[in-house]
Amino acid sequence: MAQDYHFTPMAAAGAAPLASPAFTGIVGLPAGAVATPGTVVTGDVDTGLCQTAADSLTLVAGGQSMLTVAATEAGLGGALGTEALKARYQAGAVNRVEVTGAVTGANPLIAGRGSDTNVGVTYDAKGAGTHRFTAGGTEVFRVATASTLGAYLEVSAFNTPRVAARGSATDVSLYVATQGAGTHLFDTAGGTQFRTGHVASAVNCLQAFGSVATTAPSLRATGSDTDIDLQLTPKNQGRVRFGTHQATGDVAVTGYIEIRDAGGTLRRLAVVG
Secondary structure, three states: OOOOOOOOOOOOOOOOOOOOOOOOOOOOOOOEOOOOEOEEEOOEEEEEEEOOOOOEEEEEEOOEEEEEEEOOEEEEOOOOOOOOEEEEOOOOOOEEEEEEOOOOOOOOEEEEEEOOOOOOOOOOOOOOOOEEEEEOOEEEEEEOOOOOOOEEEEEEOOOOOEEEEEEOOOOOOOOOOOOOOOOOEEEEOOEEEEEOOOOOOOOEEEEEEOOOOOOOOEEEEEEOOOOOOOOOOOOOOOOOOOOOOOOOOOOOEEEEEEEEOOOOOEEEEEEEO
């Protein structure tokens, strides 16, 4: 039919019926604009459909662009380019992101889904942007700018959860730092088992090494100084204990170990047995 269709009764002959009209060809609608949609709800002239560009269709509510569907992308919560959320067309896509709501007491879900057996989800920030995770409005976790060397942190939930350094380089170290004079605390259910202290401008430190079969693990002093002592300092009147041997009587001295006392004086400890 060539005659325009109206949503109010018409007296003109040949007009489509008001209820359940049937069209056999293309129905043309005015493009309109976001402020004045071409197709509106009766009595609400700033809510409806319009076309602001070729190959696109925009849903307008209250004179605001809320959903725009174009040939290669769809934008939600604003016009294309200013939208809050955008979905892009990917030719041949078989995997997707699904967002699911939740009932009382449960959490909404953002998930990777698709025809592949294993589907991951990649979160990407632009430029030097970061990923920030908050709880109750307070930031609890942040992922900073990616490494230019291709290194990254991997967290895995095995029987014993694991945090590991990974990347394209052969050797990737793991750097864990506190802020200011903050310290590292390592706890178990029994309380704090190990703690690091703070020394401003430190250049020397401890380095621990494991060992292969029949050899002993080692704890070493390392740093920029040429000669570095290793200091063990007990608390108050406490003493440093070595090994499991306990003297039971006169035993021949077979050698000695050189150490420095708290004042830096070199001392010799007898080796017996």
